[in-house]
Amino acid sequence: MAKNRNISMAVIRRLPKYNRCLKELLDKEIYRVSSKELSGILGFTASQIRQDLNNFGGFGQQGYGYNVEELYHEIQKILGLTKDYKAVVVGVGNLGQAIANHTNFEEHGFKILAMFDINPTLIGLQIRGTPVHDMRELGDYIKENNIEIGVITTPVQVAQGVADELVEAGIKAIWNFAPVDLKVPDNVVVEDVHLNESLFIMSYLIKEQELLKSLEDEENQK
């Protein structure tokens, strides 16, 4: 356990990719894999892969490669995916509903028990089995049901207020989809999904690609 404490966040951010890749190998009943084969699938260099996986103990054996099952379970453990989490979604728009209905999250142990909104026409409804409660019940619900994760899919203007309520009620983590940097105490985890930022990066990459193409075209005309 103590061994994991010094793993850099850069390595951690690559673990979900290993996790997915190993799961796919297991699904194909492949139980042994070399760093070179992993490199072919993941696009990281074999040396990077060996270095990353060395952080977690001696799984690779010279001339044998990695035991896919062992490695998969170890990464699941490191990522904290061997336990279940209880979550609520705040903000019942399209995005909130998309997240509540994403069966894949439940398969990974993230159970969304309820959604919350201020809109009276939504309150009391069940959306594909998930009840929509009044925002005013948020704090009590979290405390009574030991909810660990709050998902914020509200408009940006109210996101910090919602975060404050979640923190006040004792939430452990916030999965934030509102384009704002939430202020929360140090012991509360915030993981952001800033769709705008992703879109802007794509825009930059398109522009770069166009520039590259125009330079090549120029070159070809010479």
Added chain:
Amino acid sequence: MAKNRNISMAVIRRLPKYNRCLKELLDKEIYRVSSKELSGILGFTASQIRQDLNNFGGFGQQGYGYNVEELYHEIQKILGLTKDYKAVVVGVGNLGQAIANHTNFEEHGFKILAMFDINPTLIGLQIRGTPVHDMRELGDYIKENNIEIGVITTPVQVAQGVADELVEAGIKAIWNFAPVDLKVPDNVVVEDVHLNESLFIMSYLIKEQELLKSLEDEENQK
């Protein structure tokens, strides 16, 4: 222009944060800002900020700080946000609808002209003004309307097939929400939003936070 060519991707990935922060300052009619003030808002160090912004030319002036408007427009230009993009969404589930209805994207110049699905009960509908077309029309639609961006919000099993069709039709970029690493030619941009990966990172951070807390509790009992 040539100056931008060597900016690292790490700097580029921070630009959307600068962009958002500068926009907020402009909305508050703040036209001048120091790297120290930016540091307070963004959480990067002032020295990191000066280094980042130096990449784009001499905007900062000793004792004056940055001209917010100039810097904002320069970053908009670098990110390619001064032009409009035409996009289509493939896969009309909750997530696809959430993205098509996200008014914020349109404000930034990303116009979603149509959605595509194989479900006959959806084809022909207008969802908040955006028409749903038959998947079989995807290629022709892209070519006829000079669509630059394809958003993939389909189930993972069909995502690569959709990407192949988009590429075949001449798309410039794919915004991919399916949990798979798409294979596309080098000149096609792929920007992934892997929600699962974000969830797994959050799970890891919760686990780390719990570990930290239990260590502190032990310490306090001594």
